[in-house]
Amino acid sequence: MASDKKQPAGQKFALESAKQQALWQVQFRQIVADVQKQALGPNWTANSSARSIGLPLPRNDVLYKVRGTARYAANISMDGMLYGRFARSQEPHARILNIDVSAAARAPGVHAILTADDILQDRLLVGTHDNDTPILAKDRVRYVGEPIVAIVAESVEQAQQACDLVEVEYESLPVIFTPEEAITAGAYQIDAEAEGNIITEHRHAVGDVDAAFAAADIVLENTFTTEPIDHCFLEAQAGLAFVDSGGTLNLLVSTQYPHFHHEQLARVTGLPMEKIRVIQTVVGGAFGGKIDDTIECASCLLALKTSRPVSMTLTREEVFIATTKRHRLKFRQKLAATRKGHLTALELDILCDGGAYRSYSRVVAGRCVVHAGMPYRFPNLRVHFMTAFTNHVPSGSMRSFGVVKMAFALESHLTELAAKIGISPIEIRKRNGFVDGDATSTGQVLQDVGLLKTLAEIEPVYERRKRELAAVHGQGQMNPGRKRGLGVACLGYGIGYSGIRNPSTARLAVSADGFVTAFCGTPDIGTGSDMALTQIAAEALDIDLGRLRVVSGDSTKTDDSGPTSASRTTYFSGNAVCLASEDFKRQFCTAVAEKTGCLPAQVRIDNDRVIVRNEPLAFEQACRLIADDVDAIVGYGKFDPDIEVDISTYQGNAYPTYTYGTHLVEIEVDEELGSVDVVRYWAAHDGGVIVNPIGAEGQVEGGIVQGLGMALWEKIVRQEGFIVNPHYRDYLLPGAMDSPGEINVWFVETYDRTGPFGAKGLAEASIIPAPGAIAGAISDAVGVWPRGMPMESEKILELMGHYSTDAATSATVKGQPREPR
């Protein structure tokens, strides 16, 4: 941790110089030209500005990432920088009787110690949706790992050593580790505001569910369970806080939502908004795990207290024990259908472990409720969703906000139903899947639905592999004791926040030398969204891609446009960029018209040129022409679709648009061990028009592998409130070799009438069908239905009834047993 070591200049860091940016722009233009040349083949000519939408362009962060010059928050150092660490709760639920920091204060290198007592009571609590989470625990701790004391010292090691010397005197309180216990009458109330320990409870009903069940030909009913999982981003939460010479508090931080921290810091520090600046550094993965406060407020308070830069980075163990997890839930699902395979009713009763604070529990619940039954027609539907406090680390948001777990159950039942009535798993979905004009359970009438198109892509592959596998199994070509199976699952997913307005904004500015900067409210969190927005802006302005630079993730340069989450950036910010482009073009053409003495209507931007009357000017020529007024041109766009769901009736438009898809997986089960190999994978997605195919493909592949991890291996295991596997050694995250040998991705490209150039959104979608597809494939291979995730080998073997029996004495020495895994 040598703080005197010179750091490389680094990139994607808003404090870098314009000179560095210019260099990258030159390289980028070359890459763009090469890609366009490839994409357009013989049609390409040096100055032909191709359409930008749909080009498979390398993201503009790849160069600095592969070269190792990306500056992650933990890599940034400043003169005089101190390091902060937390002392954390070792009790799942206890009153704090005393905090003794005297030994820590005497430890070498310590500069400052912060406890809850140093923070004004009305500034202590933070949170995205509810300010309920103390920056540092006061009087009481609610989970193991909750921060109690923050200490800064000359080195990380010294800060940690001092934290180890903090003596906390506890008085144990009753502990609650399951939501069932939490909602029991008389249970200890974990949160003063939450009666009955209920964080959130939703009821939503459509039609006459009881009558539908009474009349149904087929009813399936099971209880499904899922375990908490971690986001497993490679870069832990990290940030650097400092006060600059102008007295502004700066926070460089790995986050999905700089404006959230900005607003919270204003309240927590008491500084005026304009004396705060939050800059997002390069994000090494987030997946919903970087929209809560972890190190942000504490590091800023310490920086203010010491007047020194303070760097804080969580350890991997801290990420596991003290930052949000995907909710653990248990739910009963009951589904009714006719003999002909038409779905008639769905009933869901869901109970979630919300952990010790609210975080995104309400958001997860709301989204799950409006996604119940998606993407199928259920004339009758009833959902009860409840999340309760426990003494576990808070549950929060993670890719798809819980919808992946609902899909696991629903897709399992769909496939089971198909088998029961003797039709293919594709056919059952075709009969019930959403089409244009169908209404969701909130009464929203859908348009531009590509679900059946994705099924149509997958169907021939399914039929072919089905025949081939039947032949392979029939002819005894499989190794003894191994069975292959195919699984199908679909998804439908709303883009943006659920049932509430969530506008996004963009600003476009231009320089005299012809570079356009797009200031976008939602930051790039490693998804490539800056690239997508660059393409959308270039398309909308009809200028060369290389002229564009997207600035995002700086709370002082962009409007608060919500976080990058909920698959919303391409659609919401993309639309905002389109609106800003129109405004920009109007101002720009007017300025050029004034200089050239013609009417604004006689000026237009076309193919990277500015046409004045009939005279084409190079874009930069036109910019030079209006150099004096160029700063005054700011195109502004705000995209704010009319989204509202009435919370009492659950009726209304929940999302401006929906993304759809179908997945097919082929697995191989070792019948003796119950273990599952994922052999091949096919995914067809309707993400609207795809802005950047290679970026989209990468996101789909990533979601699939993340989904497989959740389906087969990943789980946080807790004992008495302590997480027993807080390392990658014991938490089984899939590696490259566990990924399918083959992932095929198709985009069916529905043109969404409301999207930017027809685009919808895609980011979270691909995780959603993966576990349901795997479950179906397991059933296809060995005839059992796992109802809990992860679907571990031991559980599968138990279901198969092969446990502790020698199932495969058939594997004789004459056979050629397969090489081991």
Next chain:
Amino acid sequence: MTACLYTRLDTVDDAVQCLASAGEDGHVIAGGVALGILLNERLVKPAHLLDISRIDALKRIEVTAEGVLSIGALATHQEVLTSAVVAATCPLLIEMSSEIACERIRNRGTIGGSICLGDPQGDPPVALLALDAVVRAAGPQGLRDIPIRTFFQDVYTTALQSDEILQEIRIPRIPDGGGMAYHKFSARRAMDYATTVSAAVQLACDPDDGRIINAGLGLGGVGVTPVWSKAIADGLLNATPCPEIFAWMRKLVHEELSPIGDHLYSADYKSHVAAVILRRATERAYNRAVAGSDRR
């Protein structure tokens, strides 16, 4: 800040001497794969680290005049994996080494370190148990040979004395007509440590009737130490692999082994897995034995 004395040693004699003078405070470090984790997690705070990683004499891999395969304690897993000498004499070690983590870790980790750690889930101990290897330790009193089958004593506890350094591993000449196999079960394909159960089998069979005349086996991940079971190995003698033999082996596995259930798998499941992969390893070793010396 906890200070730590660090000494780099160049010869075995120096190392033994230094270890004696360091006493209880001394902690030997070679590749640092296991110790590195413990240091990072601050589970071990040694006062004196003795770095033996530069002792070239401990890196040799050779076959002695008597036909013993001698592997220096500091040979890395990657060196074992790519050694022509090992390939020619003991392919089991190649198969085993290829299952260890990834190349980066194999480049750091040493076979000696793996044995000294005595991890019940380590790969090398399991193979060496099947091979009936002998561990040679250097101490103040000189050299001491310890049969590996008595080496692993308890949880992370070996027969190595606190003043001894592991010098080499000696694998007796493997008779012609033998076959060997290493089989590892893990939830994931690569770099899995948490979930492993492994089995190594070395056997020789009668060239005339195919009966097994000599068998050695090792099992990992099924107890507090890597496990060698004479009872199970003896069960194979004078038999050819058949369902009855395997059913009987399975029964013995359940009786003889005491795996520890953990947050991932129950003890019963581990026993089950051990029986299955032991059978698979036995089948493969036997197939190799009857297939001839080219695929021993």
